[in-house]
Amino acid sequence: MTATRIDGKALAAEILAESAVRVSRLRAAGTIPGLAVVLVGEDPASKVYVKGKTAACEKAGLNSWLHTMPADTPQERLIAFVKQLNSDPAVHGILVQLPLPKGLDARAVIEAIDPAKDADGFNYVNVGALVVGEEAFYPCTPWGVMKMLEHEGVKVEGAHAVVIGRSTIVGKPMAMLLLNAGATVTVCHSKTQDLPGITRQGDILVAAVGRPRMVTADMVKPGAVVIDVGINRLPDGKLCGDVDTEGVSPVASRITPVPGGVGPMTIAMLVANTVTAAERRAGIGAPGSRIT
Numbered sequence: 001m002t003a004t005r006i007d008g009k010a011l012a013a014e015i016l017a018e019s020a021v022r023v024s025r026l027r028a029a030g031t032i033p034g035l036a037v038v039l040v041g042e043d044p045a046s047k048v049y050v051k052g053k054t055a056a057c058e059k060a061g062l063n064s065w066l067h068t069m070p071a072d073t074p075q076e077r078l079i080a081f082v083k084q085l086n087s088d089p090a091v092h093g094i095l096v097q098l099p100l101p102k103g104l105d106a107r108a109v110i111e112a113i114d115p116a117k118d119a120d121g122f123n124y125v126n127v128g129a130l131v132v133g134e135e136a137f138y139p140c141t142p143w144g145v146m147k148m149l150e151h152e153g154v155k156v157e158g159a160h161a162v163v164i165g166r167s168t169i170v171g172k173p174m175a176m177l178l179l180n181a182g183a184t185v186t187v188c189h190s191k192t193q194d195l196p197g198i199t200r201q202g203d204i205l206v207a208a209v210g211r212p213r214m215v216t217a218d219m220v221k222p223g224a225v226v227i228d229v230g231i232n233r234l235p236d237g238k239l240c241g242d243v244d245t246e247g248v249s250p251v252a253s254r255i256t257p258v259p260g261g262v263g264p265m266t267i268a269m270l271v272a273n274t275v276t277a278a279e280r281r282a283g284i285g286a287p288g289s290r291i292t
């Protein structure tokens, strides 16, 4: 058996194309969806990420603004700026690129974002809605993984999903989305005992750790769907995920590559969330649904 590669790049392009259609509808109704991205400091990886995000917005016909601020920006100034974006009617989504430089309280900044413009889905209001199984802005990376599983026809309901990583950005919301979709979920982390013994039980295995190729073939159940969220830069400058893709491919049924897997989906879901925010403000779009 050799695992089928799940093409995140192609699916992300489809989602961006769908977003472009939704943007045309909004434009015809007099609304141009807009995403404001705030970048504080000079982190090189963050600069690359925000460039990708604003470029995707432009591709789908949204407005996007990149606001850069120096690393020594005081907390109050950053929060005041976020509040200014909250009251700007041209802005439908707000993203403050994380991590923030030392000395800035990321949680306080995220809580300053209007929950209706929280395109990243990190605000307590959206996190709470996710936990109770209501429609919300879900964090873009795990939400993109759910879209991949759906597109691939992977049966989540009743499956045992194992998530490695418990971060607020990926691991925890990933576990919650899988749980809401009817999976039996196990969350592993740095303190987990016998990690391979647990990961081998996963029909769906999601790795979100940040350790190059740590998931090896002996940790994977034969036929499992393996989702590699990790993005790690190797000493030679190349990117790799948290999964040993070559080693795991003969064991898994499907696998996401790095690059070209989850990464492009994260950006596509950010655009989709911003369009949804604009639709809600314009009174266009599907009503909320409840997941039990």
Ligand code: NAD
Residues within 6 Å of the ligand: 141, 164, 165, 166, 167, 168, 169, 170, 171, 188, 189, 190, 191, 192, 195, 208, 209, 210, 211, 229, 230, 231, 232, 262, 263, 264, 266
């Ligand atoms: P994080 O550092 O916040 O969390 C890492 C998690 O891994 C922690 O919960 C920790 O308990 C767990 N962990 C650490 N060592 C472990 C071990 N030996 N065994 C089991 N668990 C262990 O990282 P994050 O923000 O969740 O990101 C994880 C990875 O995903 C990183 O490589 C990051 O770059 C990548 N990422 C990718 C995207 C994307 O769009 N593809 C988005 C966000 C993050």
